[in-house]
Amino acid sequence: MDLRLSSQVAVVTGASKGIGLAITRTLLEEGAQVAAVSRKVSPELAALDGPSLLHVAVDLTDPLAPAAAVARAVEAFGGLDILVNNAGGPPPGVSLPRFSFLSPSDDDWRSMFEFNLFSAVRAIRAAVPHLLARGGGSIVNVTSTMGRQPAAVNVDYGAAKAGLAHVTKSVAAEYGAQGIRVNTVAPGATLTPWWTDEGGAADIFASASGSTRAEVLASGAASSMGLLTGRLVSPQEVADVVALLVSPRSGSTTGAEYVVDGGQLKEL
Template sequence: MDLRLSDRVAVVTGASKGMGLAITATLLSEGAKVIAVSRKSSPELDALAGPRLVHVSADLTNPEAPASAIASAVEVFGGVDILVNNAGGPPPGTSLPRFGFLTPDDADWRDMFEFNLFSAVRAIRAAIPVMLGRGGGAIVNVSSTLARQPGAMNVDYSAAKAGLNAVTKSLSEEFGPQGIRVNTVSPGPVRTDWWTKDGGAADIIAASAGIDRDAVMDSAAPEMMRLTTGRLIDPQEVADAVALLVSPRSGSTTGAEYIVDAGALKEL
């Protein structure tokens, strides 16, 4: 299927690894031009180098960074048609999961909201005038199933993502009539650096449960989260959903939440 993304200009945050890397590669394969935003590049992102890809180094917890990334897209490629707010998860220097409401303090809450909500808000604020000047655009905010099904772990993260879902709905209502579609993709547990890095979620859960880290990712975590598919999600599966939502082929889809959760959410 041709997604009709040739020469569209996309900004993807958190683009150097995991879901962001998969999203970047997918949009490039569909002919888009991509500003890939991350604190630093990666060998995998460097391997995608070419005239349609520019890496912008940015710490999105810096309030000026999101607007600077949008400005780079305008400077290099002449505008912005697509914005994917993928950056999120543990703020720099933080490891998740955190257990219990009393664990994160005020600074932890501020860091979580800066990274998972405010950075997206700032990028959107900068992108909308540019998109309006081009007659419209598409925004996808990458949220989480934890926004819908919060629990005793990662309370601050769940709250930040719930806020992002609410922002998506509000933006869709305000700017949909002006040609800007805004949607959410909510993944369940994706096999990314969040899980696999040293000291990441797999190690934290393994230490708590007294089992091997590989067993956490291969069986314990899917069982604990009641994943219907029995496995963690592949980043490409999220990237495919994002690519479809930013495509003109989804021209009547706005204000929607697209779930890629391996069957974790059971409610109607």
């Protein structure tokens, strides 16, 4: 299927690894020009280098960084059609999960919201005028099933993602008539460096459950979270949904939430 993304200009945050890297790769394969936003260039992102890829090195917890990233994309490619707010998860220097509401301090809550909510709000604010100048465009905010299903774990993270889901619907309502579509993709537990890095979620879960990181990654995490597929989600599976949502082929889809979670969420 031709997603009709040739020559479209996209900004993708958190683009150096995991879901963001998969989104960046997929949009490039579909012919888009992509400003890949991350603090550093990973070897995997560097392997995608070419005339349609621009790396924008910023720390999105800096309040000025999202607008700077959008401006750099517009300067390089002449406009903006797509914004994917993918950056999220543990802020720099933080390991998740946290297993108690009492674990995060006020500073932890602030840094979590800066990274997972406020950076996206600032990027949307910067992107909207440029999208309007092109007659419309598409925004996809990557949230999490934890924003949908409260639990006694990662409470600050889930609250930030729930806030981003609310922002999505509000911005969709305001700008739908002007051609800007805004949607949410909510992944479940996904096989990203958040899980696989040394000291990451797999190691933390293994320590808490008395198992091994290999067991957690193979099936333990999926089983404990109720993923019907019995495995963690692939980053590419999330990227494919994002690519379809930013495509003009999804022209009547806005204010919607698409869950990619291996069957974790079961409520109607």
